[in-house]
Amino acid sequence: MNKKTKRLLGRNEFYVAAIIIVLALIIQVISGQFIAINNLVDLARAIIVNAIYALCGLLAFVSTGADVSFPMIAGMTTYIIFKVAEVTALPAFVLVAMALAIGALCGCINGFFIVKYHFNSLIVTLSTSAICYGIAFGALKGVRIDVPDAFKAFSKWNLFTVRSGITGLGAKMHGAILIMILLYVLAYLVLRHTMVGRSIYAIGGDEISARRAGIQVDKVRFGVFVVNGMIAVIGGLCYACMCKNCSPMEYYGGENIVIAAIVLGGVRLTGGHGTLLGCLLGTFLLSMVSNSLTLIGVSVYWQNVFIGLIIVIGASISAIQAKRSLKASKELGKEAA
Amino acid sequence: MSEYILDCKGVCKSFGGVHALQNVDLRVKRGEVHCLAGENGCGKSTIIKAISGFQPQDSGTIEFDGKVYQSLSPSVSIDQGIQVIYQDMSVFPNLTVQENLAINTVISNKQKIYNHRQQREIAKKVMATLGLDLDLDDLVETLPVASKQLIAIARALYAKAKFLILDEPTTALTRKEVERLFEIIRDLKAKGLSILFVSHKLDEMYEISDSITIMRSGQTVYTGPMATLSEEDFTHYMTGRDFSDVDNKHAEERIQRDTQPAIELNNLSGSGFAGVSFKVQPGEIVGITGQLGSGRSELCNTLFGIEKATGGTITCSGKQVTISSVEDATRNGIALVPEDRLTEGLFLPVSIMENITVVNFDKFTKGLTLDSPAQIAESADWVKEIHVKTDDHLLPVQTLSGGNQQKVVLAKWLSTKPKILILNGPTVGVDIGAKYDIYALLRDLAKQGLAVLVASDDLTEVSRLCDRTVVMRGGIMTGEIADQELTVENLTKAIM
């Protein structure tokens, strides 16, 4: 086998893509509706928010460790901003700036405790998440509220509508997908073509080596959590606007599926590994499974079983790959010896 | 301009209650190769980390190139022209070879934008400094230790430093690679660079160094020119002890000639070696020597069931056995101290005590609970017996210096009380004093009837420690050398 093929076979992204294709074919055969244009648009629309959250997960896991606070930061901030918009007549861009500031502040809190006191990021972000939850429900009585006027236009931003020739069912593509694409392009440029982006990977690979090389490890980590706070808020606003209302309860627990998706896409819990493509593919696969099982008529409860199975398979692939690369290194050692 | 490029005065550093450095003075002249020597855990790596700014000192000053620093940081130190090759290599396992080779240069250029074409160009130039031939797109985590070490060296050499620090840079390298490195060091010296070099290999020190500083227990005990320092003085300064009597092998009292061999190989073949036949009596210490690639490591692994034999037979105490797994080997009383201890032998974040006793867990379990006092007592004995330098054996292994970690692996396997003990490179990175301790310990164990097999390419070690040695070359056993014939000169000829 040549080296390039070997490397390709060593990647989670490859397997996830393969599973997506196989699954798509199966569902197409059973339901005959998968490749229908309206279904594809629905699917794309369904991944927008989770794919945005996946960026938070990617940045945190690659550089430091778990971040589970993004859904509640998103939920609380969106709720606060919608409330503010109800009672004031501020224009949308001011509201968005405020939202980003709140997200960044939450990120600062995460970053401060993780960097300054070396607390485990899971514990810190769990606490932040609990605080946000408390504020949203305790202090602000988090009930469902409609999209305020300032965001109505965005909420109704429809890029195009498609209609399936066979079933006659229609689907609309929301403009938020452009925001998602923009964020991914930005993330790609930063992660691949800036020193900060490469530092994120270097730190995740070996923190001590990174310090010794003169990388400002603490600054980078702090920055990652601040940025995560802001990305989370963007995801949260998009979600509420797409649903046309905001209920903080819907955000609660959103991190599970996101983390599952990115792990499936090859993000390693131990740090240093993970790609944007993997995040997108993982998110897509999970959305596709829940979306398509509905098409076949499988109940929601059984869908969870399927998702669980897929995660187990994904995690085993990662583990097998890691083992294989270790073995390869030993064999190489022998050759060199 | 002062004669010295580096002048550390009264440097102190403590970790909790451990005083790793106490008033250390270290001075390196411009354009010289200065050797830093001392037993495991005497503080060599710690002073280096203070100079590199990774772990600033508690008190004392470091003067570098005319400027006095109370404490340094990695980026300041790099900017001033200090490059360090760390003992643990400090590479990025998750990144590609080219990124590992180039990233330090890009960081020290203070570039904000990361250009992949530039990265590849830098990486190629870095490889050229050492004449390396690695696949630039491989992930470093898939590479063997030797390649990682070469990457660490090459990337520091390329950085065009004023002052180069090498902390045991040769542990994983072949003789040819070491020679190439030394050539480069001499070349750099001719260009006016100053070099601080740490090693446990005496011949290397004499070969490359102009002057030497010896440390003991966190203090400087000697500093002066290298050439006038005799080997006896050297060991004396280093350990505070003399070792004239350990060379006595007592072979005849030890070896039980009239019993069945503890292990006998007959025409054994496996991946990487073929046609190996020899036997080891209880009480005998037999070497397996040959250069890297001669098949000695593979032979060890096969005897321990890590790899499968493809032909020939193994007989243990008169009974022919098949060893196709580690369990088979253990059942037949075989233990192996592996070569790559850091990845195969230790759980770094776990305590010394648990690392030593983990292979004997059965022994310490009473019903469902662990008999901790017995476990602690056993571990304490071993720590004392082989002089592991630590305050408390309940601390994690990663707080130990490199050489002391290796002693822990030794203790762990010795504690299984095997009948046949195989050691692959038992004293790589271990200081002289500890080496003698280990030799004495092995002889002692042999006296009690243990058969010992030592795979090593350290010829001084083989000639001093072993009663007899098997010579391997290119995967074939080429003969045996014993008794009077067992000298470094003969061995050198035999393995080439």
Ligand SMILES: Nc1ncnc2c1ncn2[C@@H]1O[C@H](COP(=O)(O)OP(=O)(O)OP(=O)(O)O)[C@@H](O)[C@H]1O
């Ligand atoms: N982070 C740490 N925490 C606690 N103790 C430490 C730490 N780092 C070093 N030490 C202790 O400081 C002492 C000096 O260690 P150092 O690594 O400098 O030894 P060394 O001379 O480099 O030895 P070797 O030749 O084995 O590499 C040792 O006793 C070690 O246990």
Ligand SMILES: [Mg+2]
């Ligand atoms: Mg050291």
